[in-house]
Amino acid sequence: MSKLSRRDLFKATLAAGLGVSLPAGALAHGRGHGRDDDDDRDSEALVFVNGRIHTMDERNTVVSSVAMKNGRFVGVGRAAHDMGEARVINLHGRTVVPGLIESHTHFVSLANRPGYHVAEWENANSVADVLAILAARRARGDVPEGAFITAMGAGTPAMFLPVPPETVRRLPFLAELDKAVPDRPVFLYQGGGGPARTNTLGKQFFESATAPLAGPCVVGADGTLAGAINNPPTPSMANRALYHLRIRQTFEDKKRSAIDAMKYSASVGITAVLDQTLVAKATGTLDPASLAPQPTDALFNLDHYRMYDAWLALHADDETLIRLQINFLHNQGVITALGDLDHQLPELRERLKNQFQFFGTDMVRTGAIGEWAAPFGLNPDPNFDPANEVNRAVPDAYGVWRESQILVAKARWRNENAQAGSFPGTATTPNSQAIEQVIRTYEWLDREFGIKDLRWGLQHAQYATVEQLARLKALNCGVSASGFTWLNGVPRADGQPVGPYYPRMVASGVPLALHEDGVHIAPHNPWFAMHYATTGLNVLGQQINAGHQISREQAVRMYTRGASWYLNREDDMGSIESGKFADLVVLDRDYFSVTDAQARGTRAALTVVGGKIVHNTGIA
Numbered sequence: 001m002s003k004l005s006r007r008d009l010f011k012a013t014l015a016a017g018l019g020v021s022l023p024a025g026a027l028a029h030g031r032g033h034g035r036d037d038d039d040d041r042d043s044e045a046l047v048f049v050n051g052r053i054h055t056m057d058e059r060n061t062v063v064s065s066v067a068m069k070n071g072r073f074v075g076v077g078r079a080a081h082d083m084g085e086a087r088v089i090n091l092h093g094r095t096v097v098p099g100l101i102e103s104h105t106h107f108v109s110l111a112n113r114p115g116y117h118v119a120e121w122e123n124a125n126s127v128a129d130v131l132a133i134l135a136a137r138r139a140r141g142d143v144p145e146g147a148f149i150t151a152m153g154a155g156t157p158a159m160f161l162p163v164p165p166e167t168v169r170r171l172p173f174l175a176e177l178d179k180a181v182p183d184r185p186v187f188l189y190q191g192g193g194g195p196a197r198t199n200t201l202g203k204q205f206f207e208s209a210t211a212p213l214a215g216p217c218v219v220g221a222d223g224t225l226a227g228a229i230n231n232p233p234t235p236s237m238a239n240r241a242l243y244h245l246r247i248r249q250t251f252e253d254k255k256r257s258a259i260d261a262m263k264y265s266a267s268v269g270i271t272a273v274l275d276q277t278l279v280a281k282a283t284g285t286l287d288p289a290s291l292a293p294q295p296t297d298a299l300f301n302l303d304h305y306r307m308y309d310a311w312l313a314l315h316a317d318d319e320t321l322i323r324l325q326i327n328f329l330h331n332q333g334v335i336t337a338l339g340d341l342d343h344q345l346p347e348l349r350e351r352l353k354n355q356f357q358f359f360g361t362d363m364v365r366t367g368a369i370g371e372w373a374a375p376f377g378l379n380p381d382p383n384f385d386p387a388n389e390v391n392r393a394v395p396d397a398y399g400v401w402r403e404s405q406i407l408v409a410k411a412r413w414r415n416e417n418a419q420a421g422s423f424p425g426t427a428t429t430p431n432s433q434a435i436e437q438v439i440r441t442y443e444w445l446d447r448e449f450g451i452k453d454l455r456w457g458l459q460h461a462q463y464a465t466v467e468q469l470a471r472l473k474a475l476n477c478g479v480s481a482s483g484f485t486w487l488n489g490v491p492r493a494d495g496q497p498v499g500p501y502y503p504r505m506v507a508s509g510v511p512l513a514l515h516e517d518g519v520h521i522a523p524h525n526p527w528f529a530m531h532y533a534t535t536g537l538n539v540l541g542q543q544i545n546a547g548h549q550i551s552r553e554q555a556v557r558m559y560t561r562g563a564s565w566y567l568n569r570e571d572d573m574g575s576i577e578s579g580k581f582a583d584l585v586v587l588d589r590d591y592f593s594v595t596d597a598q599a600r601g602t603r604a605a606l607t608v609v610g611g612k613i614v615h616n617t618g619i620a
């Protein structure tokens with residue numbers, strides 16, 4: 001990269017074969033409102049030339065140049081700029097897409113991980129890969145003596161090819177971890193609930209660790225810390241070990257983890273996330289003390305009131321790298337001790353009274369109610385009428401769920417439900433009964449309160465029918481489709497596709513995003529979701545969704561323009577157009593022309609957020 005005068009730039013762009021013309025008024029398109037106005041780091045003008053820039057505008061225009069200033073795009077295509085000094089980056093024909101927007105993730109959990117966390121392990125294909133990634137983390141030389149190198153969530157044995165001649169997929173054992181990282185403790189924690197594995201130094205720590213709420217852990221000779229979700233009365237040693245690490249985290253540790261998570265996000269091309277909080281512990285109390293770390297907490301349990309603190313501190317210092325929009329998940333279902341329906345849902349009621357939606361800055365702001373207002377409660381009667389009053393004295397799961405939807409509609413908040421629905425097609429099982437319940441309730445609430453202007457959404461929606469999608473469209477509701485089925489999906493015995501039915505969703509014209517739903521049940525890496533949506537192949541390479549593939553362009557569109565609608569930000573994000581946030585990703589390969597296997601391995605060569613380079617592999 002070089003600093004060029006306007007005249008030099010003119011020559012450079014001519015040399016790149018570009019028509020150069022930009023009226024002086026073009027700068028006026030850059031609205032530059034908000035904090036970007038007085039943010040020095042964003043004021044430098046950047047011009048990318050000689051690229052294959054897929055703008056994802058209305059007509060999917062592909063251009064060769066784009067200019068940005070003050071955090072926004074100011075010239076696209078046959079336009080350079082008229083702003084004096086500018087840095088010019090020659091893309092040498094590289095492919096560019098808008099910054100990817102993950103519309104359903106639990107990313108802030110990744111930003112809270114204890115230890116020197118290695119998010120990259122989710123990209124490993126084998127036990128050997130995992131070990132190499134851990135060794136590479138140690139080789140960076142910045143992990144203090146005694147500090148843990150950790151890798152948690154997302155990684156599961158199914159992702160890791162065995163070590164020949166073994167045939168079983170698994171996590172690395174203690175001896176292998178010792179070999180990869182002999183002089184620092186290592187802790188691997190599988191998925192959102194364990195089990196876990198450690199090395200010799202880790203074993204020594206966990207076998208002697210004591211704290212107010214838990215004593216030492218039992219660690220197997222192979223480094224295993226047993227335990228999985230919902231396994232009482234046997235305490236999970238994986239969760240006890242996690243507790244010992246969490247209570248030793250300092251606030252500075254949390255800030256470092258948050259930055260690491262943001263860097264990882266930028267390296268896979270994600271520039272904005274819609275975080276769905278966590279499946280928070282749901283008791284009847286709203287006492288924050290009840291959310292302090294417990295030895296029984298799984299990885300997906302965090303204090304959902306305070307889990308944003310480190311990120312917000314970084315934001316206050318202008319150090320965040322990607323954009324965060326925060327949805328609020330409410331996990332209180334029927335809690336008998338709370339009594340009648342008017343006393344259920346205490347957290348949701350307080351939230352709607354005390355929180356602002358869509359409030360904040362360009363880099364961090366609140367979102368809506370998602371991924372649910374209350375745990376879904378199915379009405380056993382498929383012919384139910386949502387207008388019918390429920391038993392308010394002794395509420396059931398459906399009654400509480402229905403009440404939560406009413407509260408959100410009355411408060412005029414945006415709202416989401418996450419329902420994959422049941423696999424359709426049998427005579428006795430009504431098609432997608434859960435999805436039907438959500439849509440029918442939305443239709444009733446629209447008649448009662450009007451929700452068409454609130455952009456309600458449905459997450460997952462694997463098996464929504466053509467008719468159901470049309471009804472969602474009529475309500476101006478959007479769908480964010482799952483892309484994580486590749487990880488645990490297996491071929492159905494009857495040969496039917498496993499879903500989601502992507503082409504049907506695209507054809508419906510409903511506002512449509514695609515998501516991975518990381519970082520516990522699936523990785524954060526969006527190229528895995530796009531690979532599944534475009535090939536139907538699961539982690540074992542088996543075809544599980546035959547006949548329901550979409551094009552790569554459609555997949556990228558769902559991750560950009562489509563997702564921007566989901567965040568209520570399509571005026572600012574989702575495409576490379578003058579006036580929008582200068583968020584883009586230069587890819588390390590031409591995603592649109594390489595093989596499927598190569599497309600799955602796509603990474604960012606360079607990532608820009610708000611006109612600032614936040615990830616650079618050395619191409620500029």
Ligand SMILES: [Zn+2]
Binds near residue numbers: 104
């Ligand atoms: Zn989720």
